[in-house]
Amino acid sequence: MIENQNASPEQDALRTELLDLLRRELRPDTARLALLLGTPESEVKAELERLEAEGIILGYGATVDETRLNGETVTGLIELRVQPQRDRGFDRIAQRIYRFPQVQSCYLMSGDYDLLITVEGRTLREVAEFVSERIASSESVLSTRTHFILKTYKESGRILFDSDEDQREVMVL
Amino acid sequence: MSEGKAVIRPEDRLSRAVSGIRPSAIRRFFDLANEMRGQVISLSIGEPDFVTPWPISEQGIYSLEQGRTHYSANTGVIELREAISAYIERRFGLVYSARDEVVVTVGGSEAIDASIRALVNPGDEVLIPEPAFVAYKACAQLAGAVPVPISLSPATDFRLTATELEAAITERTRLLIMAYPNNPTGAVLEDHDLEAIAAVLERHPEVTVVSDELYAELTYRPAVFRSIASYPGMQERTVVIGGFSKAFAMTGWRIGYALGPAAIIAAMNKIHQYVIMCAPTTAQYAAIAALEDAETHIAPMRSEYNRRRRVLLHGLRQLGLPCFEPLGAFYAFPDIRQTGLGSGEFCERLLQEEYVAVIPGGAFGSCGEGFIRISYAAALENIEEALRRIARFLGKPAPDLTRPAVDA
Numbered sequence A: 001m002i003e004n005q006n007a008s009p010e011q012d013a014l015r016t017e018l019l020d021l022l023r024r025e026l027r028p029d030t031a032r033l034a035l036l037l038g039t040p041e042s043e044v045k046a047e048l049e050r051l052e053a054e055g056i057i058l059g060y061g062a063t064v065d066e067t068r069l070n071g072e073t074v075t076g077l078i079e080l081r082v083q084p085q086r087d088r089g090f091d092r093i094a095q096r097i098y099r100f101p102q103v104q105s106c107y108l109m110s111g112d113y114d115l116l117i118t119v120e121g122r123t124l125r126e127v128a129e130f131v132s133e134r135i136a137s138s139e140s141v142l143s144t145r146t147h148f149i150l151k152t153y154k155e156s157g158r159i160l161f162d163s164d165e166d167q168r169e170v171m172v173l
Numbered sequence B: 001m002s003e004g005k006a007v008i009r010p011e012d013r014l015s016r017a018v019s020g021i022r023p024s025a026i027r028r029f030f031d032l033a034n035e036m037r038g039q040v041i042s043l044s045i046g047e048p049d050f051v052t053p054w055p056i057s058e059q060g061i062y063s064l065e066q067g068r069t070h071y072s073a074n075t076g077v078i079e080l081r082e083a084i085s086a087y088i089e090r091r092f093g094l095v096y097s098a099r100d101e102v103v104v105t106v107g108g109s110e111a112i113d114a115s116i117r118a119l120v121n122p123g124d125e126v127l128i129p130e131p132a133f134v135a136y137k138a139c140a141q142l143a144g145a146v147p148v149p150i151s152l153s154p155a156t157d158f159r160l161t162a163t164e165l166e167a168a169i170t171e172r173t174r175l176l177i178m179a180y181p182n183n184p185t186g187a188v189l190e191d192h193d194l195e196a197i198a199a200v201l202e203r204h205p206e207v208t209v210v211s212d213e214l215y216a217e218l219t220y221r222p223a224v225f226r227s228i229a230s231y232p233g234m235q236e237r238t239v240v241i242g243g244f245s246k247a248f249a250m251t252g253w254r255i256g257y258a259l260g261p262a263a264i265i266a267a268m269n270k271i272h273q274y275v276i277m278c279a280p281t282t283a284q285y286a287a288i289a290a291l292e293d294a295e296t297h298i299a300p301m302r303s304e305y306n307r308r309r310r311v312l313l314h315g316l317r318q319l320g321l322p323c324f325e326p327l328g329a330f331y332a333f334p335d336i337r338q339t340g341l342g343s344g345e346f347c348e349r350l351l352q353e354e355y356v357a358v359i360p361g362g363a364f365g366s367c368g369e370g371f372i373r374i375s376y377a378a379a380l381e382n383i384e385e386a387l388r389r390i391a392r393f394l395g396k397p398a399p400d401l402t403r404p405a406v407d408a
Helices: A009-022 A030-037 A041-053 A066-070 A091-098 A124-135 B027-035 B054-065 B078-092 B107-119 B135-142 B162-168 B191-202 B262-275 B281-292 B294-318 B343-354 B380-394
Strands: A074-082 A103-108 A115-121 A141-148 B102-105 B125-130 B146-151 B173-178 B208-212 B238-243 B256-259 B372-375
Touching: A009 B294, A030 A041, A074 A124, A091 A103, A091 A115, A115 A124, A124 A141, B027 B343, B054 B281, B078 B102, B078 B238, B078 B256, B078 B281, B102 B107, B102 B262, B107 B135, B107 B173, B107 B208, B107 B238, B107 B256, B107 B262, B125 B135, B125 B162, B135 B146, B146 B162, B162 B191, B256 B262, B281 B294, B294 B380, B343 B372, B343 B380
Parallel strands: B125 B146, B125 B173, B173 B208, B208 B238
Antiparallel strands: A074 A115, A074 A141, A103 A115, B102 B256, B238 B256
16 A cells, blocks of 8 residues: 555554445445435335345445555456366366455456456566466466556546546636 | 173273363253254354455465375474464564474464473473363363463453462462463453563473463454563473464364474474374465465454454443453453353353353353353354344343444
8 A cells, every 4th residue: 555654554554444444334324315315214224225135236335546545556467278177167267266366357258268367466576476376377277378458548437548627617607 | 791791881981081071061052052053143153254365275275286185294394384483573573493493283272282291290280360261271181280270350351460370379380371362351461461470480480381372463452462472581481372273264274383492392293293293284385375475364354353343342331241342362251240140041041032142251260150252253243233132132222333432
């Protein structure tokens, strides 16, 4: 984590833990939601409970700019050719790979290779070491090809490259 | 069977040492709780609810794939002993030689047994501050020693004091078992407690210390863990027991270690090599991975336990159950004497009426009577629900767990 130059270790620890909690502990303010919706709070609560029960709302969390928090990271896209296993196909080897916290996503692909994973790390070296020591070394992995992302223009539907400043005049009658 | 021959029942064939170990007084309660399995919220489990972090497990699997399925060196693979030695120095400032001052054991449990057996003769007294984990007394008895409980006081938050220790030492005392952070109380010792204990021990050089430090990594601020071995003159007369079970959520791997003077470790290794041969090789390789990135693995679990600890303590205080702040392990040890129920009766009724399982304090020694051990190695929702049920059991309003206490 990029440490605030002026912050004490206690402040840094608080920040880390606070963010950790906010990523999953932001309970909605049902009273305010009721006001905005013009609906009794009990109904809002009941609807929220239904949305949770149906698995539509999966959690409540703050959206954290990880780059600002952790500094620049590098992301590698790694193509894997793997040996499928009898009865289990690719699932078991995929599970073994995606369980590593460094692995951000994992897909089974059609085409020239089998699995595509994204791995995040602080440096190129860290990603490369993880791939060679923990992924490529596995007996079921036949070969790997690592591509590093140089620039992200758009991600998860969000354009990261344009400025999104308010282009309007300050006052328009 | 021919007539006239004496019939010897199998139970009469048992050794006196084993027969002398009495079954737990709360056996009936355990049976009852196990029968209700699946319906109860259990805050009675003395092991992490987390699964071993994947990079650790994966290293174990990898070692199997590589064909490392053989015995290792008796004292453990050298890479692991080196990793333990480096970790203990980095983390707690203690220096032990990986070559002859470390033995890797089958969990902390084996290290407790082997250290006691290596250090006592029949009739020697082993001091066990209580409430205590139940294995110490049994291991001392199996070794032919005389377990001598030191009944700790709730007035000092069940911390061993110099006065209590001094009063318990006799000319036959050979061993003191220390276990902080403590199971079942969650108590930790502060620097001044340890200093005073070391001063008493300085006057009694014949007493060796076995320090069970399995929960060292689960120490919560403002407390800071210090080993008794780090006090002047103590390292050469202390066996430090550590392990991976609690800190890394690796109970099922059965892997721990003992650190101590070369002569004592060599003696323990004699027992170890004949009884065990070596700790499981797969677990040893997994343990190396655990230590490679120790803080990364431990920190999130420690933070999570700490949150649960705060919520539990906050809830207990709102229920009016007195409880000192436990700053270690994952247990709270509230006082239930005001209910007028014995700890066994309290737990049995709580289980039957509200389906919440906690452990009677009396199970950990007579001075634990009137208290219960609540484990917070459980999901936060379960802890919150258990608190609501305990409130109902006590006839009190449900605790408000959304707002901090005024004194927090």
